[in-house]
Amino acid sequence: MTLFDGSEPIRARSLPRRTVAGMWALVIAALVLVVLTFLPTAYVIQRPGPVYDTIGTAESADGEAVPLIEVSGADTYETEGTLDLTTVQVVGNRDRTPSWFELALAWLDPSRAVVPIESVFPAGVTTEQREEENAVLMVDSQAEATAAALSELGYDVGARVEVADIAGDDAPAAGLIEPGDRILSADGTAVADATELREAIQAGGGAPVEIEYERDGEQGSVSVTPEESTIEGETAWLVGITLTTAFDFPFDVKIQLDNVGGPSAGMMFALGIVDVLTPGALNGGEAVAGTGTIAADGTVGPIGGIRQKLYGARDAGAEWFLAPASNCNEVVGHVPDGLQVFSVETLEDSLAALDAISAGDTGELPVCTAG
Numbered sequence: 001m002t003l004f005d006g007s008e009p010i011r012a013r014s015l016p017r018r019t020v021a022g023m024w025a026l027v028i029a030a031l032v033l034v035v036l037t038f039l040p041t042a043y044v045i046q047r048p049g050p051v052y053d054t055i056g057t058a059e060s061a062d063g064e065a066v067p068l069i070e071v072s073g074a075d076t077y078e079t080e081g082t083l084d085l086t087t088v089q090v091v092g093n094r095d096r097t098p099s100w101f102e103l104a105l106a107w108l109d110p111s112r113a114v115v116p117i118e119s120v121f122p123a124g125v126t127t128e129q130r131e132e133e134n135a136v137l138m139v140d141s142q143a144e145a146t147a148a149a150l151s152e153l154g155y156d157v158g159a160r161v162e163v164a165d166i167a168g169d170d171a172p173a174a175g176l177i178e179p180g181d182r183i184l185s186a187d188g189t190a191v192a193d194a195t196e197l198r199e200a201i202q203a204g205g206g207a208p209v210e211i212e213y214e215r216d217g218e219q220g221s222v223s224v225t226p227e228e229s230t231i232e233g234e235t236a237w238l239v240g241i242t243l244t245t246a247f248d249f250p251f252d253v254k255i256q257l258d259n260v261g262g263p264s265a266g267m268m269f270a271l272g273i274v275d276v277l278t279p280g281a282l283n284g285g286e287a288v289a290g291t292g293t294i295a296a297d298g299t300v301g302p303i304g305g306i307r308q309k310l311y312g313a314r315d316a317g318a319e320w321f322l323a324p325a326s327n328c329n330e331v332v333g334h335v336p337d338g339l340q341v342f343s344v345e346t347l348e349d350s351l352a353a354l355d356a357i358s359a360g361d362t363g364e365l366p367v368c369t370a371g
Helices: 018-037 100-107 129-150 194-203 266-277 306-315 325-331 345-358
Strands: 002-004 009-011 043-053 057-059 066-068 069-071 084-092 111-116 160-166 180-187 208-213 219-226 228-230 235-236 241-246 252-255 288-291 322-323 338-342
Touching: 009 043, 043 100, 043 306, 057 338, 066 069, 069 266, 084 266, 084 306, 129 241, 129 252, 129 266, 129 288, 129 345, 180 194, 194 235, 194 241, 266 288, 266 345, 288 345, 306 322, 306 325, 322 345, 325 338, 338 345
Parallel strands: 084 288, 288 322, 322 338
Antiparallel strands: 002 009, 043 084, 043 111, 057 066, 069 252, 160 180, 160 241, 180 208, 208 219, 228 235
């Protein structure tokens, strides 16, 4: 074919075969990308969530700013700086998983993580059930944090072990022990927490256990024969009760934080409570963040999403971060610029870290190392 531009004839040239192949490859890749966008996936994305200052304010259900930690019946003191608790947001659920395109973008973002959906939403558990479980864990963590903080300050918190639930009508304890019973002892040994009762039951090797309890102000005892079960590949003897630790606090400590679930804010709650109840600023007015579960005895435990929480803390302006020692392997090599991370195992360790930060002398504080 000959083309004319009004002067000399111009002959059309065919495109090189390599160029045509490249263009088709781009078209096919684009089509594949479009198809993948609509295909379901088996993953969700974890990303940094909101950050809340435990010595600051939070928004109530009515949209009003209220103290995140409010104490009634005891002297409180002014605070400075921040003691931020960090959270993780999950993008996707079993009803709507992220697209492959969204997953690809998340893989390239160091502040995000792509995880199997089963690790966040176990099979058979609805989103509503998961939210309910996390709400219960949050309530428990607030009680444990209050107990740890007040115990650290020398208060008697009156800890007691109570039965929360019975595992069905065919459980060994069914008809013998009731929800609300306070467990006093097992085979004559006083029980201070769920672990001690568990140990007493295991020590019997399946033999009947004499459990002393208190119900409606009256004491009683029953003999319960445990049944054998396998938990994570190990044999255990169970009586079929769920325990909780209740406390009698000397005054009211109210933690006001909506729409956040799970137990990982425990340590930061405890630090906030101690700061509110003691003169001066624990952190020396610095911006400090952290995470970690906490037990009433002050033990700090591991949490999930530590890498996302590091980025969330840095983006919120924190310069220092307190991380559970048991999460250190996930921390090494993933600390964002501008943030310094210290390893803690107990509430006492956390308080020591804040004291060093306040004094500007952090050289001796433990940091996370590989392995």
